[in-house]
Amino acid sequence: MSISSYPSGFRGGALIKETALYDTIDGNVYWVDSGSGGAGNSGQFLSPVATIDQAINKCTNNNNDIIYIKAGHAETIADATSLVADIAGVTIIGLGRGTSRPTLTFSAAASSIPVSAANVTFQNFVMTANFADVAAAFTPTGKNLTVSDVVFNNGGTNLNWVNLAAVATTDNNADGLTFSRCHFFEIDTAVEAVADIDVDIDGLTIEDCYVDLGINGVLSSLVEVAAGKDTTNIDLRANYVSRLVTASAVQLITWVDTTTTNTGIAAWNRSRTLDIAGELLATAGSNTHFANNLSTSAIDKSGYSLPTADS
């Protein structure tokens, strides 16, 4: 089937069957396909490049460029340098459903996607840990990294994630880090959390995610925050979190200390544990605002409001 190309778009709009259509992509668009792509290609729909990194290298900083990844694309991330998100404002969107979504396979413990530029988005991928203790899918040092509609799974027994994002080095470099509508399945006992935060961070958001993790001490499922670090305007909403810790469970977020300045909300989360006595959602005294969180540690019981309601 032939297809028309409008490389300059129609910024003033176009009438198609008397319907006004507007080109809402103000940047450039590039395509990636491991099946038909090549490093020397233009990146256009009919001439896609073969890897995401090749497409990123065609983008322009702060141009709001979009990279579409064709359904069925597969790529191996073997180190922490082969896919680097170093162009600001790029949105990388996988196409396809179910098992046809683009798949990124992480094949070494140090395999990772460094995100050194601001305002980068990854959407609709399957990301697979195919090595023991893959430390982190993303190592953001740029603000406002958004990861949405991504399934994080593993390649088999003892092939696992530790964290999905590890944030270190400089306070507030990774402000606005967001995970939205993701699935994170990992039964390995080395798994830690969605985000390992070793710096001050503002606006960390995890929403609408389904997280089911193996037990690793009493680590929290969503976030672990290092000593002396502030988490301001944190936003943890509508997640389902299952981790069958039997005692001293802190289900969503742990701060090593709470002498810091924390603000934000944890609301509408549903959590499951096996701790029937001392379960918490977050480290006590964190200053986070809680609303409508439900937790259960018993079979055939509904979740109860945790922490207990103010009056």
Add this chain to the structure above:
Amino acid sequence: MFYAPYVTVEEPFVKGAPIFDMIDGNVYWVDSAYGGNQRGTFSSPMTTIDGAVNLCSAGNNDHIFVKAGHAESISTATALNLDIADVAIIGLGNGTDRPTVTLDTANTTTIPVTAANILVKNIIFNANFLNIAALFSLTTAKHFALVECQFKPAGASLNFVDIVDTNTTDNAADGLAIARCNWVDSATGSGSLVDSDADIDGLTALDNYVNLGVNGVLSAVAEVPAGKDTTNINVQRNTITRLVTASAVQVITWADTTTTNTGLCADNELRTLDTAGELVTTAGSNVSFYNNKSSSVAGAGGYLLPAADS
């Protein structure tokens, strides 16, 4: 404010628009009213969905748009085969203008689904025979998704038993999702949205409206046979009415619960007539429950079921 988790409904959004609208595969059209040479294009559409499916290529993320007002009948278990992976079939139109697919002639009439990652959206499915065993029969069909479809009887004593029937191969139907669908049928032969005959991972039912006749104590969302696991189940915000008077298990029944089940059942609104022994699911299932409300009394609000942990 409550966020709607769309993570398993097979249609993620970007900037408010579903990203399946960005189509990297081919596009084909279907319109039963067309009388000319069929090529599958907008102006020369195919007259049946199966005709369009046969134009698609596996792994190509092809899309089939079914024009508003389209109507076709399926009279056998072979007339419409969803056998090409990665195809999205999307009906156009609102209300009764939506495309209508009518299953008739025999209770064995069905739509086999034998490929992965197939999406069916915005289509009315009519049952025009008594006790049609299954609207869709899944064989090897991971991530099959039904979104915004309506399932309904063509008249009295014309009904679907189950909407989706899986086969007995474990994990062949993983990722099955039914979202924002409507199934109203008072027939006593009505079964469940899903008759799961094997282990299944990621079964999802979100935001459905289901109002069924009483058929013993069958559950409205799923029936699971003995010895089968349902892991990472996600059943949320469904409205379910089934006026069972005793031993009601309103959402899911497991024939035994010695298996490994995980997942959640949350924010469902349930209506029954069982005033004593009603359950959300079979006891001991290991599923996590949150804020499900059940009522068996006219004029009374739903109460928390099961009772809260502490």
